[in-house]
Amino acid sequence: MNDTQQGAATAREATPMVSISRLNKWYGDFHVLRDIDLTVARGERIVICGPSGSGKSTLIRCINHLEAHQQGEIVVNGIPMTNDVKRIEQIRRNVGMVFQHFNLFPHLTVLENCCLSPIWVQKKPRREAEKSAMEYLERVRIANQAHKYPGQLSGGQQQRVAIARALCMHPEVMLFDEPTSALDPEMIKEVLDVMIELAHEGMTMLCVTHEMGFARTVADRVIFMDEGQIVESAAPETFFNEPRSSRTQEFLGQILGH
Amino acid sequence: MSAIARDTDESLIASRPPPTPQGGVMYWLRTRLFSGPVNSVVSIVTLLLIVRLVWPVIDWALIQADWVGSSRADCTSEGACWVFISTRWSQIVYGFYPLAERWRVDIVLGLFFALIAWLVIPRLPGKKSVALMGLVGLPIIAWVLLLGGMFGLPHVPTRAWGGLMLTLTIAAVGIVGSLPLGVVLALGRRSKMPLVRAVCVIFIEFWRGVPLITVLFMSSVMLPLFVPANVEFDKLLRALIGIMLFWSAYMAEVVRSGLQAIDKGQGEAGAALGLGYWLRMRLIILPQALKLVIPGIVNTFIALFKDTSLVLIIGLFDVLSIIQAGLTDSDWLGFAIEGYVFAALVFWVFCFGMSRYSQSLERRLHTGH
Numbered sequence: 001m002n003d004t005q006q007g008a009a010t011a012r013e014a015t016p017m018v019s020i021s022r023l024n025k026w027y028g029d030f031h032v033l034r035d036i037d038l039t040v041a042r043g044e045r046i047v048i049c050g051p052s053g054s055g056k057s058t059l060i061r062c063i064n065h066l067e068a069h070q071q072g073e074i075v076v077n078g079i080p081m082t083n084d085v086k087r088i089e090q091i092r093r094n095v096g097m098v099f100q101h102f103n104l105f106p107h108l109t110v111l112e113n114c115c116l117s118p119i120w121v122q123k124k125p126r127r128e129a130e131k132s133a134m135e136y137l138e139r140v141r142i143a144n145q146a147h148k149y150p151g152q153l154s155g156g157q158q159q160r161v162a163i164a165r166a167l168c169m170h171p172e173v174m175l176f177d178e179p180t181s182a183l184d185p186e187m188i189k190e191v192l193d194v195m196i197e198l199a200h201e202g203m204t205m206l207c208v209t210h211e212m213g214f215a216r217t218v219a220d221r222v223i224f225m226d227e228g229q230i231v232e233s234a235a236p237e238t239f240f241n242e243p244r245s246s247r248t249q250e251f252l253g254q255i256l257g258h
Numbered sequence: 259m260s261a262i263a264r265d266t267d268e269s270l271i272a273s274r275p276p277p278t279p280q281g282g283v284m285y286w287l288r289t290r291l292f293s294g295p296v297n298s299v300v301s302i303v304t305l306l307l308i309v310r311l312v313w314p315v316i317d318w319a320l321i322q323a324d325w326v327g328s329s330r331a332d333c334t335s336e337g338a339c340w341v342f343i344s345t346r347w348s349q350i351v352y353g354f355y356p357l358a359e360r361w362r363v364d365i366v367l368g369l370f371f372a373l374i375a376w377l378v379i380p381r382l383p384g385k386k387s388v389a390l391m392g393l394v395g396l397p398i399i400a401w402v403l404l405l406g407g408m409f410g411l412p413h414v415p416t417r418a419w420g421g422l423m424l425t426l427t428i429a430a431v432g433i434v435g436s437l438p439l440g441v442v443l444a445l446g447r448r449s450k451m452p453l454v455r456a457v458c459v460i461f462i463e464f465w466r467g468v469p470l471i472t473v474l475f476m477s478s479v480m481l482p483l484f485v486p487a488n489v490e491f492d493k494l495l496r497a498l499i500g501i502m503l504f505w506s507a508y509m510a511e512v513v514r515s516g517l518q519a520i521d522k523g524q525g526e527a528g529a530a531l532g533l534g535y536w537l538r539m540r541l542i543i544l545p546q547a548l549k550l551v552i553p554g555i556v557n558t559f560i561a562l563f564k565d566t567s568l569v570l571i572i573g574l575f576d577v578l579s580i581i582q583a584g585l586t587d588s589d590w591l592g593f594a595i596e597g598y599v600f601a602a603l604v605f606w607v608f609c610f611g612m613s614r615y616s617q618s619l620e621r622r623l624h625t626g627h
Contacts, residue, residue, distance in 0.1 A: 066526050085534070093532040103527035107545050107625055116541060117531035149625040169531060 015078050017042045017173050017204045018063055023072035025058060025228075032058050033069065034228040040173070045205045047215040047236075050225035051251060056208045059225070060175045063206070064095040077172050093121060096166030100178040102158040104150035104165070110137065111146040114165045122169065129168075136164040140194050156187030160194055167198075174198065176207040210255060216240065224248045319599070330590060342593040343600050346584050353420015353575055359412065362403040363423050369396060370426065378615055380622065393434060400427070416494035420575035422604070424494075428501060428566040428576065429608075433559050435502035440509025441548075445539060447514055458510070465507035470568055473500040478572040497569055505562050512554040516547030549623050556616035560609045567605075577604055 016039045023036040032055045040046055048056045061067040062074060065081060065088045074081040076091045105113050114133035118124045124132075137143040140160040142153075150158050159179055166174060176195065180188045192214050199205055199218040209215070215222050215236055222239040224232040224247070232239065232248045240256075243249050291301040322337025326344070333339035343350070352360050373392040376382050404427070407413035419427070446458035465473075477500035478493055485491055520543055528538035548555070570579035581597045584590060 064530055066529060089532050089534055092530060095530070097527075097530035099523060099527060099530075101521075101523055103521070103523035105524065105527070105542055105546075107549065107623075117533065120537050120541065121532040151625060165531070 015042075016040060016075075017044070017077060018206070019073075019075045020059075020063075021073050023059075023062065023069055023074065025055075025062065025067065025069040025071075032228050033062070036072070036228075036230060038223070038230065038233075040204060040206060042172075043202045043204055044220050045199050045203075045218050046207065046221050046223060047219040048206065048208045048223045048225060049210055049212075049215070049251070049255075050231075054225040055228040056225045057177050060097075060177060060206050060208055063173075063175060064092050064097055066097075089121075093169060094172045095175060096169060096171035096173070097175045098159070098162050098166055098177065098179045100182050102150070102155070102162045102182075104158055104162055106150050109147050109149055110142070110153070110161050113150065113161060114168045117165075117169050133164070133168050136167045137161070139167075139197075140164045141190075154187060155183045156190045159183065159187075159191045163191075163194055163198070173204040173206065176205065176209065178208050178210075180209065180211055212240070212256060224251060226251070330593075338596050338599075339593055340596065340600075342584070342590055342596050346581070349421060349584070350577060350580055351422045353424055353580060354418045355420070355423065356412075356414060356418065359406070359414055362406070362411070362414075366396075366400045366403050367423065367426070369399065370430070378618075380618070397431075397434070416492055417574075419494065421580045422577045424569075424574060425563075425566050425576040425578075427494075428498065428569060429563045431498050432501045432505055432562045432566070435498075436505035436509045436558075436562065437555070439502065439506035441513050441544065443506060443510035444513035444517055447510065448517060462507045462510050465504050466511070468504075470501070470504055470565055471571060473504050474568060474572050476500070493572065494574060497572060497574065501562070501566070505558065508558050508561075509555070512551050512558055513547065515554065516551035517543065519550055520547050549620070552616050552620050552623075556612055559612055563609055563612070564605055577601060 018038070018040040020036055020038040023033055023038075024031070025033040036059060038059075048059065050056050058067055062069050063076060068083070077094045079087065079091050079094075081087070081091060104110075105116070108116065111130060111133055114136065115126065115129040118129035118132065119126055122129075134143055134146060137146055140163055142157055142160050142164070145153060145157060145161075150161065153161065163179075179195070180191050183191065188211070192211060195205075195207070195214065196218055205218075207214075207219075219236050221233060222236050223230055224239070224243075224245070226247050232243060232245050234243075239248075240252065243252060292298040318337045320337075322335050324333045324335050324337065324339050324341055327333065327341040328345060330339065330341070332341050348360075352363055355363055373388070373396060376388050377385060377392075382388075402408060403411070404419070404423075405414065405416070443458050443462055446454050447462065449455045449458070474497055477496040481496055482491065524542055524546065525538055528542045533541065567576050567578040569576055570582075575583065578601045581601045585594050585597050
């Protein structure tokens with residue numbers, strides 16, 4: 001490798017995966033996101049928690065423009081977000097997302113769900129897309145269900161398919177929007193296990209969740225949001241053992257107390 | 259605490275087969291119709307009433323009816339005179355289409371029914387490509403063959419068209435044209451762009467607000483006033499466009515009801531996968547929405563099919579009006595019942611067919627959610 005190449009590679013490594021500055025968003029008069037500043041490094045795993053209505057879902061939905069923001073800047077993988085449709089779609093190709101309610105396409109089989117984007121967006125040949133999709137389905141341990149429809153699977157299986165579907169686009173960063181809160185308790189672990197594996201492979205992750213065990217195990221940083229602001233941001237050790245803000249202490253007391 | 263522990267039985271109850279249902283015709287009759295003295299009397303009275311009402315119809319239409327012959331003199335019995343229909347059969351199918359050219363209609367009708375059979379019979383492969391070929395190919399073939407005036411085929415003006423071939427032409431063009439137009443209008447009405455939305459709302463509300471008869475009158479009487487005199491604008495074509503636009507407004511609302519039923523998360527998941535608006539609609543939203551509103555779509559198709567007979571008010575002779583015209587023939591006065599019953603039967607066969615097809619389609623597209 002010569003110097004210029006090495007320089008370029010280092011520069012790429014140095015650019016943050018996601019950088020958000022002075023982000024503001026309103027729903028009508030309601031100020032949901034207030035002066036958010038957040039930089040996510042490559043390979044960093046961030047867990048976002050906070051009471052409901054604190055804007056945590058809205059924040060990660062802004063990163064792939066499922067929600068439009070009114071003020072501030074978002075740069076994803078070096079691409080600044082604008083309102084231009086082509087630009088938005090370019091960013092979305094780099095960003096995988098997993099939803100609370102899975103949002104699998106019920107009229108397509110598991111395999112077709114996974115191949116949709118590779119075939120139509122990345123223009124891969126069907127055979128190649130299916131081969132790669134089967135590899136991802138194998139990784140989330142659901143390859144034997146590939147030809148079933150989502151309606152025939154359990155919640156935990158559906159969510160694992162949803163993760164595989166997002167991975168099939170080879171995203172640079174994964175967004176998880178409360179991926180386990182719609183699941184029955186006995187299915188939460190199978191989904192978290194897949195997410196933990198993903199974290200160990202070095203995927204950049206932003207995860208809205210109340211699974212504090214997951215946060216302790218894999219997060220590099222835990223962020224606490226309340227009333228549209230980032231109240232506290234710290235490594236899990238510090239976050240759980242010596243939270244600075246009283247609102248964080250109160251929140252942790254509520255969810256860990258019982 | 260200890261009480262609960264004592265009550266807990268660690269052994270699980272083994273699974274048992276369900277009780278065998280009692281079957282058979284006799285069992286069904288005994289439990290459903292003759293389960294007691296009062297019910298038995300009611301059942302018998304009802305059965306007698308049904309026989310009393312239905313039997314005369316069967317007697318008239320089938321048993322006492324005259325089937326063969328060439329004039330009303332052959333109708334000697336008490337029952338229906340189907341000779342009226344059989345002597346006029348060719349007019350009912352072809353209208354006033356020239357005798358020597360009727361093979362052209364036969365080919366088009368043959369292709370039309372073959373296409374439908376291919377789509378309806380589940381075992382036959384390649385439904386998608388056959389449907390696509392039919393949608394693109396058949397109209398062109400039908401256009402060339404029926405109208406003529408090219409490839410050495412003599413021109414047959416549309417005023418000579420009539421009967422079943424005209425009914426099917428209008429219905430097919432109306433159905434094939436109104437569905438895609440309705441889908442576009444439904445998407446437009448949900449668009450985020452104010453101008454697109456406004457245009458679609460105005461279009462839908464205008465066409466939905468006027469009666470079809472008015473549309474047909476306007477297409478045949480008013481439109482020529484706005485078109486330069488030297489431009490020949492075929493009457494059938496005008497009626498077809500009117501019918502298509504009219505029904506597309508209804509279709510748009512049916513499709514929109516399906517679009518509204520699709521969870522927002524579906525579109526968001528598509529967007530998150532990098533799919534653009536049209537791909538999201540085509541691959542994710544519309545397949546689900548259209549499947550959901552198959553009953554509504556087919557309902558509209560059936561209404562459209564039956565309303566094709568309204569073209570009689572602008573002087574086009576569909577299957578109903580050509581039978582009606584036959585009734586005024588002085589040789590055949592007094593056979594109105596046979597004529598109308600037959601016309602009703604023709605419409606019923608096609609409409610019932612569509613209804614059955616929609617049900618089997620729904621079953622086939624069901625994916626267990």
